[in-house]
Amino acid sequence: MVKNYLIGSAKKLSADSQEGRVQNTDEHHHQAHEAHPVHPGHQLQLENVSVQRGRDVIIRDISFTVSCGDIVALIGPNGGGKSTLLKALTGEWPYHGKIRFQDRDGKALPRPCIGYMPQQLLFDRQAPLTVADILGAHHGRWPVFLGVRKKTRKSLTESLKRVNAQHLLDRRLGDLSGGELQRVTLAFALNPVPDILLLDEPVSALDETGKALFYQLVKALRDQYDMLTLIVSHDLDVITAYANRLIYLNKTVITEGPIETVMAGDPPWLKGMKPETGGLS
Numbered sequence: 069m070v071k072n073y074l075i076g077s078a079k080k081l082s083a084d085s086q087e088g089r090v091q092n093t094d095e096h097h098h099q100a101h102e103a104h105p106v107h108p109g110h111q112l113q114l115e116n117v118s119v120q121r122g123r124d125v126i127i128r129d130i131s132f133t134v135s136c137g138d139i140v141a142l143i144g145p146n147g148g149g150k151s152t153l154l155k156a157l158t159g160e161w162p163y164h165g166k167i168r169f170q171d172r173d174g175k176a177l178p179r180p181c182i183g184y185m186p187q188q189l190l191f192d193r194q195a196p197l198t199v200a201d202i203l204g205a206h207h208g209r210w211p212v213f214l215g216v217r218k219k220t221r222k223s224l225t226e227s228l229k230r231v232n233a234q235h236l237l238d239r240r241l242g243d244l245s246g247g248e249l250q251r252v253t254l255a256f257a258l259n260p261v262p263d264i265l266l267l268d269e270p271v272s273a274l275d276e277t278g279k280a281l282f283y284q285l286v287k288a289l290r291d292q293y294d295m296l297t298l299i300v301s302h303d304l305d306v307i308t309a310y311a312n313r314l315i316y317l318n319k320t321v322i323t324e325g326p327i328e329t330v331m332a333g334d335p336p337w338l339k340g341m342k343p344e345t346g347g348l349s
């Protein structure tokens with residue numbers, strides 16, 4: 069399911085061997101975010117973050133710093149730990165190391181809201197649920213079978229407007245195209261508008277045109293709300309047209325930095341990729 073998270077306070081997150089702790093939230097701490105999309109110099113910093121499941125170390129010693137306003141392409145081979153890293157950021161999986169949300173001088177900031185969009189939205193395509201039903205259920209505790217209240221419909225329409233999908237409010241979920249479903253799923257992750265948006269292979273079911281349109285939308289949202297966006301992707305040619313930073317992850321960070329820097333000079337990790345498939349996931 070698509071989720072919004074409120075990360076534990078920066079103080080808690082900065083503790084060594086800290087398990088990620090999150091709680092669902094329906095209130096965004098930047099109430100003026102939509103009117104004044106400002107995160108001047110705000111950063112997400114990871115220092116020696118590792119995740120272990122049983123005896124298996126899935127990722128180890130992950131360290132990097134990215135800023136609000138960045139669109140970061142997170143790429144790497146199958147099993148390289150990309151989705152695991154997102155789960156550590158949301159607190160869904162415990163981790164060791166430090167994760168901090170801070171200003172440019174390293175001062176801890178109030179805990180950020182995180183929006184998370186999974187690879188796919190799982191639901192029964194034969195169910196008679198509409199977009200309004202599923203968004204309404206996510207929006208509050210009002211039972212779906214009683215219908216969506218007028219006040220809630222107005223709020224849901226505004227949420228869908230962010231992704232240019234307000235016309236889909238009364239459409240049945242099972243009737244949506246792949247691109248339409250991705251927009252609705254993204255609307256989930258943007259309610260409330262987060263400080264950090266995590267997208268886990270969001271365009272895997274779309275054609276090349278659909279991928280480009282989706283990334284154009286993500287870039288427009290970044291421009292409007294100044295959010296930090298991390299995107300797990302295997303579409304290197306497409307994603308690098310929109311991302312400004314790249315992290316290549318294979319259990320640990322192999323390379324990271326501005327796109328033009330990390331891809332300069334035909335780097336060794338790029339040679340291992342298969343052009344026809346991207347060689348990544």
